[in-house]
Amino acid sequence: xxxxxxxxxxxxxxxxxxxxxxxxxxxxxxxxxxxxxxxxxxxxxxxxxxxxxxxxxxxxxxxxxxxxxxxxxxxxxxxxxxxxxxxxxxxxxxxxxxxxxxxxxxxxxxxxxxxxxxxxxxxxxxxxxxxxxxxxxxxxxxxxxxxxxxxxxxxxxxxxxxxxxxxxx
Numbered sequence: 001x002x003x004x005x006x007x008x009x010x011x012x013x014x015x016x017x018x019x020x021x022x023x024x025x026x027x028x029x030x031x032x033x034x035x036x037x038x039x040x041x042x043x044x045x046x047x048x049x050x051x052x053x054x055x056x057x058x059x060x061x062x063x064x065x066x067x068x069x070x071x072x073x074x075x076x077x078x079x080x081x082x083x084x085x086x087x088x089x090x091x092x093x094x095x096x097x098x099x100x101x102x103x104x105x106x107x108x109x110x111x112x113x114x115x116x117x118x119x120x121x122x123x124x125x126x127x128x129x130x131x132x133x134x135x136x137x138x139x140x141x142x143x144x145x146x147x148x149x150x151x152x153x154x155x156x157x158x159x160x161x162x163x164x165x166x167x168x169x
Contacts, residue, residue, distance in 0.1 A: 044067065044079075045064040045068065046087075046088060047060045048063075051088050051091055057123065059124075059126045059127075059128065062127050062128075062130070063118060063119060063120075063123075063126060065130075066115050066116075066117075066126075067119070069099075069115045070115055073099040073102075073103045073111075073115065074103045075102075076102055078091075092121070093121075095121075096116065096119050099115050099116075106143060108140055108141045108142065110140040114127075114133075114136050114137060114140060
């Protein structure tokens with residue numbers, strides 16, 4: 001980690017930075033992962049197996065969906081950091097905090113656990129299919145049902161309004 005910081009401050013080249021990432025997490029990121037100017041993955045929904053270049057399947061999508069659910073509940077990414085390398089290393093090595101610890105909304109213990117199960121490091125520890133995830137979501141306790149107005153207010157606090165589209169004649 002110290003070597004990466006020194007290299008980055010010195011304006012290191014992307015190939016060297018990528019090799020340092022490989023040394024930090026023990027493998028090379030998947031070739032299809034979007035990369036930053038430094039040559040490092042920058043996907044905030046990157047599964048550990050994708051980062052490690054391991055085989056992926058539907059459970060990789062479950063991880064990404066867990067990341068989206070986390071953002072929807074908290075307004076923040078599961079992991080942040082000072083560099084793409086730090087974020088990738090956290091996806092591979094760090095357990096996320098429960099969404100309820102960062103949410104302005106009441107998140108039930110069941111929903112907390114479901115989102116965290118989607119974010120398990122091992123694909124075999126995640127829900128296996130979208131159907132299973134949907135069934136488990138239906139089992140979560142909800143104290144207050146959301147209305148359309150609740151949803152509209154939620155989106156208005158998190159999304160930039162779209163600019164008006166104009167057409168030139």
